[in-house]
Amino acid sequence: MAGxxxxxxxxMGGDAGPAVVVSALVRSIQRHPAVKYILHGDETVLNQLLxxxxxxxxxxxxxxxxxxxxxxxxxxxxxxxxxxxxxLWHAIESVKSGEAECVVSAGNTGALMAMGxxxxxxxxxxxxxxxxxxxPTQRGQVVVLDCGANIECDAELLVDxxxxxxxxxxxxxxxxxxxxxxxxxxxxxxxxxxAVKGAAQILRQSNLPMEFCGFIExxxxxxxxxxxxxxxxxxxxxxxxxxEGTAKLIAFFLKGSLKRSFLSRLGAILASGAxxxxxxxxxxxxYGGGLMLGLNGIVVKAHGGTDAIGFAYALDTAIEMVLGxxxxxxxxxxxxxxxxxxxx
Amino acid sequence: MAGxxxxxxxxMGGDAGPAVVVSALVRSIQRHPAVKYILHGDETVLNQLLxxxxxxxxxxxxxxxxxxxxxxxxxxxxxxxxxxxxxLWHAIESVKSGEAECVVSAGNTGALMAMGxxxxxxxxxxxxxxxxxxxPTQRGQVVVLDCGANIECDAELLVDxxxxxxxxxxxxxxxxxxxxxxxxxxxxxxxxxxAVKGAAQILRQSNLPMEFCGFIExxxxxxxxxxxxxxxxxxxxxxxxxxEGTAKLIAFFLKGSLKRSFLSRLGAILASGAxxxxxxxxxxxxYGGGLMLGLNGIVVKAHGGTDAIGFAYALDTAIEMVLGxxxxxxxxxxxxxxxxxxxx
Numbered sequence: 001m002a003g004x005x006x007x008x009x010x011x012m013g014g015d016a017g018p019a020v021v022v023s024a025l026v027r028s029i030q031r032h033p034a035v036k037y038i039l040h041g042d043e044t045v046l047n048q049l050l051x052x053x054x055x056x057x058x059x060x061x062x063x064x065x066x067x068x069x070x071x072x073x074x075x076x077x078x079x080x081x082x083x084x085x086x087x088l089w090h091a092i093e094s095v096k097s098g099e100a101e102c103v104v105s106a107g108n109t110g111a112l113m114a115m116g117x118x119x120x121x122x123x124x125x126x127x128x129x130x131x132x133x134x135x136p137t138q139r140g141q142v143v144v145l146d147c148g149a150n151i152e153c154d155a156e157l158l159v160d161x162x163x164x165x166x167x168x169x170x171x172x173x174x175x176x177x178x179x180x181x182x183x184x185x186x187x188x189x190x191x192x193x194x195a196v197k198g199a200a201q202i203l204r205q206s207n208l209p210m211e212f213c214g215f216i217e218x219x220x221x222x223x224x225x226x227x228x229x230x231x232x233x234x235x236x237x238x239x240x241x242x243x244e245g246t247a248k249l250i251a252f253f254l255k256g257s258l259k260r261s262f263l264s265r266l267g268a269i270l271a272s273g274a275x276x277x278x279x280x281x282x283x284x285x286x287y288g289g290g291l292m293l294g295l296n297g298i299v300v301k302a303h304g305g306t307d308a309i310g311f312a313y314a315l316d317t318a319i320e321m322v323l324g325x326x327x328x329x330x331x332x333x334x335x336x337x338x339x340x341x342x343x344x
Numbered sequence: 345m346a347g348x349x350x351x352x353x354x355x356m357g358g359d360a361g362p363a364v365v366v367s368a369l370v371r372s373i374q375r376h377p378a379v380k381y382i383l384h385g386d387e388t389v390l391n392q393l394l395x396x397x398x399x400x401x402x403x404x405x406x407x408x409x410x411x412x413x414x415x416x417x418x419x420x421x422x423x424x425x426x427x428x429x430x431x432l433w434h435a436i437e438s439v440k441s442g443e444a445e446c447v448v449s450a451g452n453t454g455a456l457m458a459m460g461x462x463x464x465x466x467x468x469x470x471x472x473x474x475x476x477x478x479x480p481t482q483r484g485q486v487v488v489l490d491c492g493a494n495i496e497c498d499a500e501l502l503v504d505x506x507x508x509x510x511x512x513x514x515x516x517x518x519x520x521x522x523x524x525x526x527x528x529x530x531x532x533x534x535x536x537x538x539a540v541k542g543a544a545q546i547l548r549q550s551n552l553p554m555e556f557c558g559f560i561e562x563x564x565x566x567x568x569x570x571x572x573x574x575x576x577x578x579x580x581x582x583x584x585x586x587x588e589g590t591a592k593l594i595a596f597f598l599k600g601s602l603k604r605s606f607l608s609r610l611g612a613i614l615a616s617g618a619x620x621x622x623x624x625x626x627x628x629x630x631y632g633g634g635l636m637l638g639l640n641g642i643v644v645k646a647h648g649g650t651d652a653i654g655f656a657y658a659l660d661t662a663i664e665m666v667l668g669x670x671x672x673x674x675x676x677x678x679x680x681x682x683x684x685x686x687x688x
Contacts, residue, residue, distance in 0.1 A: 138596050148529055151537050185492055185581040193495050193578065218585025222593040234537065235579045237529040241562025242583050243590055249566040250594060252482050 013107020023308035102298035129294030139224030148237030155198025171324025357451020367652035473638030483568030492581030499542025515668025525560035
């Protein structure tokens with residue numbers, strides 16, 4: 001089914017570097033027998049890493065040398081001007097030239113977005129790209145966007161997010177009419193600022209292939225009442241990072257609590273299978289990192305501090321997004337919003 | 345020390361009603377032997393509830409009849425016009441008249457804020473009140489504001505929040521120079537929108553009795569790197585509610601995981617002390633609800649669905665805020681910000 005699918009990989013991005021990427025590749029190659037991979041980065045380092053499992057990679061993985069890499073703390077504007085010989089730049093270029101269908105990097109988010117916009121351009125009809133992430137809920141999963149690409153958002157941009165999120169949920173979750181909610185400070189119509197109220201009005205009048213659920217509140221996101229939760233990038237970024245911090249806080253408290261007595265230590269050992277299952281459910285690595293929506297090409301950002309498991313999930317997600325035809329859905333759905341509604 | 349302190353209580357607010365309030369009163373009376381209480385609400389109901397423990401309440405608790413109550417879903421504007429005979433209105437009036445130093449209600453947040461602003465007015469120099477809450481961190485506690493009173497915030501309003509939060513941390517945590525951070529999408533100076541950048545500039549130039557830590561990100565809040573985390577009310581409300589939802593999600597997953605096998609069930613029983621300790625650490629009831637800062641009077645909102653433990657904590661918090669002199673600190677500190685900095 002995925003006969004000709006090729007994934008382009010920035011092998012030098014992230015804190016862990018190429019060794020993690022090659023370990024992830026071993027997993028991905030087994031899971032996706034028909035997919036090919038292009039690794040961009042330091043030729044010598046990559047060939048050394050690949051040499052250990054030569055037979056597995058033969059005919060499936062090719063290496064392209066890149067003379068430099070984008071550092072995690074490079075400013076996007078600097079990277080865009082001065083790092084056109086980097087693994088990140090070349091990895092995106094492979095999608096632009098058509099030799100790959102998607103690109104995955106654990107590198108600098110801002111540089112990935114800037115180079116992605118510069119090289120691939122933005123989908124016709126979408127004003128700006130957004131970063132989506134997928135969270136667990138009581139009933140399954142939810143697409144949350146924007147997670148930080150757009151600090152200030154007007155009504156039309158929130159509508160763009162709704163369309164991109166709904167197309168992603170359709171492609172990756174297989175839902176024909178995803179339920180979409182606008183995150184607000186209350187569910188009543190008069191609540192919130194002009195941007196959310198305007199977006200709600202446009203979405204209510206549209207004939208998009210989604211079930212628009214109106215306003216939802218923060219607590220509704222993980223309840224699983226919607227498949228897509230839309231908010232501005234400032235709020236989304238703060239919420240996402242606060243959740244990361246809270247997950248760490250809970251692990252910190254749990255560790256302290258379980259160490260308190262002999263009985264609780266014993267209990268923790270007996271329940272370790274259950275606690276491990278919980279940790280897996282909440283593991284951010286299982287949720288594919290940040291998905292950059294709205295570019296003319298599939299771009300997935302793995303978490304900067306990811307390991308091989310997390311990077312392999314990011315590869316899975318990119319492949320699913322290609323197979324699900326996310327971008328074609330976005331183009332078609334954006335064209336389906338009544339122009340007069342958008343203009344209002 | 346708290347010789348003449350009197351707490352005014354809206355006994356009819358919240359989902360649980362007067363029975364919960366009277367149970368909380370039993371706890372509070374024991375913890376604060378020198379404090380007096382005025383209960384506003386349905387005289388017949390309240391006297392019946394108090395009759396059971398008459399000797400305990402004698403000389404410490406008085407009842408004031410109120411003919412109506414504000415419903416949880418009443419619009420603030422409606423409550424302000426049509427519910428001036430309610431327990432909520434009269435409870436605030438006791439602070440205005442000077443017979444009580446603080447007011448606590450588990451009722452309608454919007455109505456409490458609207459009636460509080462109308463009756464008590466806003467502290468001189470503060471442009472608008474805010475709602476603060478106190479969260480657990482890896483090192484102690486953190487004041488977070490605004491949690492939803494102000495949907496749109498400019499630089500000066502964020503500065504007001506910083507001052508109010510710092511005064512609260514000084515009064516309630518006993519810190520001489522609380523560490524204050526502005527929540528943003530990155531820690532670099534050029535990040536974020538105009539409001540956060542402007543607020544950072546004003547706070548950097550000010551001589552306030554706080555250690556201004558610049559920008560922090562969402563994950564820093566629960567790490568305990570600051571004592572006060574400042575953000576606009578839209579973001580704060582969504583973050584707070586998302587955290588509530590996530591706490592529920594984790595409880596849901598943990599319950600499911602621990603039920604999976606005989607061993608994990610046994611382990612959960614043995615570790616139950618530790619799991620209970622964790623639940624207490626994360627218990628929102630222990631964090632005193634929403635603290636309305638910036639009004640000429642101490643106003644505390646207990647969680648609408650609270651029980652006696654939570655309401656008793658809200659009473660504790662209100663008493664601590666009075667004893668700590670929060671409002672005098674706010675007045676003094678607001679006056680200390682260079683006027684030219686505020687105007688810029």
